[in-house]
């Protein structure tokens with residue numbers, strides 16, 4: 001009898017132990033110098049300043065910046081007449097270098113300088129002198145050139161563009177000629193992606209060292225065209241001093257736990273998804289299928305018996321658990337939950353959310369699970385702070401976000417909004433939309449930019465919640481699961497890549513995408 005108990009206990013350990021919050025080494029600690037790191041214009045200026053302080057001449061940085069842009073132009077365009085429009089600061093300085101290098105390469109180049117020589121910095125003045133040719137009247141340049149280079153404003157844009165400059169930007173856009181922007185399209189705020197008055201619509205933006213949030217946040221992203229990054233001699237070694245906390249999402253940021261040769265279904269977690277009532281079960285079913293396809297070892301729908309009887313007609317691999325949640329939560333193998341899709345805003349749902357948080361399970365709170373707290377969000381946030389939110393992901397769209405976190409200042413960028421929300425709630429906040437921004441309570445923010453507009457279809461958010469639920473079941477932390485989930489969701493839509501996509505097509509694409517992101 002004793003032996004049998006020991007064997008059972010060993011089996012239990014082998015199968016279930018350590019399953020509940022099995023976390024894989026987070027790779028964020030190594031991300032300070034990642035190429036996915038995004039720097040605001042102020043942080044970028046600081047990187048420049050620190051690099052120059054360490055002995056790299058500004059003249060050389062500017063030369064290299066111009067070289068990167070000129071190389072991009074030479075690779076992507078055939079020799080033609082190029083018009084370089086230079087503004088009053090160092091963005092214009094880069095423009096002088098581009099003009100000279102293309103001229104040296106035998107291209108025909110015109111340049112208009114919209115500033116004053118004596119107000120340029122030393123490096124830009126030297127490069128203007130090296131260019132050394134006559135300024136072209138802007139009308140000639142716009143009429144006669146086939147390709148325009150926008151060197152008006154970059155990281156130094158510090159106010160709305162009005163008057164002559166706004167008019168010039170509009171005229172450049174109206175030519176419908178291809179425009180390559182140096183660093184950022186002039187008029188786009190590099191920190192927020194906002195259009196400051198007027199902005200260049202570029203076919204390409206060539207930037208330096210690290211990209212900026214404005215390259216990926218809307219509307220900025222839609223003004224940038226192809227985004228190209230080049231290295232110009234700014235030192236990675238300055239990055240720890242800058243301490244940037246915003247990243248562009250991609251598989252380098254997170255790791256999906258690998259399938260282990262000796263693994264079994266319980267070692268990949270069991271995800272519980274709350275079913276809506278008998279007439280609203282499709283959303284939860286989409287989440288459940290997405291969680292299972294994302295590699296959770298097991299997925300079960302739970303909820304009212306009447307609802308599960310309807311679900312029984314639709315599901316095969318997914319199990320049905322009519323037991324009350326309190327009872328289910330006594331079983332530690334249920335390590336991840338998805339609550340909200342199609343659930344209905346009720347007090348009962350509110351209680352289920354609070355019980356799940358108190359039981360310290362990984363969970364995704366979506367849609368109705370968020371709206372159940374609309375009148376008293378503090379009770380949700382207090383509970384998360386009390387029991388820990390590392391493995392909790394809130395996935396509001398813009399409307400739900402405003403109702404849960406209150407209307408924020410219009411001028412606040414999505415980055416700041418999400419940062420405030422994640423800190424207030426104590427959980428990861430994934431703010432959905434045409435651009436998706438994810439925040440962790442410690443201030444880390446990740447911008448996801450791979451989602452095509454075909455994702456705006458009924459049920460695609462339910463699939464996202466399910467993917468994240470599956471990732472949590474596999475042992476990823478809340479921030480990794482949220483980032484991984486958003487990226488994979490976008491990649492599924494890209495993989496489908498055509499009109500007519502419905503949410504279940506995303507689920508069908510998951511195996512292919514998971515193979516592709518597997519490292």
Ligand SMILES: NC(=O)C1=CN([C@@H]2O[C@H](COP(=O)(O)OP(=O)(O)OC[C@H]3O[C@@H](n4cnc5c(N)ncnc54)[C@H](O)[C@@H]3O)[C@@H](O)[C@H]2O)[C@@H](O)CC1
Pocket residue numbers: 045048049058061062065087088089090091092093094152153154155156157158159160161162165182183184208232
């Ligand atoms: N050492 C550096 O700082 C380096 C900077 N580089 C380039 O320099 C750029 C940043 O240079 P700066 O900091 O000089 O800034 P910018 O050249 O982007 O713009 C600053 C100038 O534009 C004016 N300005 C800003 N907003 C305006 C508005 N709305 N209407 C009218 N005028 C406006 C400012 O008064 C200032 O004269 C980067 O984007 C990059 O292209 C590169 O050369 C690499 C090295």
Ligand SMILES: Nc1ncnc2c1ncn2[C@@H]1O[C@H](COP(=O)(O)OP(=O)(O)O)[C@@H](O)[C@H]1O
Pocket residue numbers: 397432433434435436451452453454455456457458459460461462463464489
């Ligand atoms: N224009 C768009 N471009 C890219 N992604 C989008 C766009 N509109 C919506 N999405 C994405 O589609 C999903 C929609 O989710 P949600 O609003 O919850 O819809 P539903 O409730 O129908 O599932 C989110 O992941 C969102 O980021």
Ligand SMILES: [K+]
Pocket residue numbers: 091150151152153154181182183184185186
């Ligand atoms: K520019």
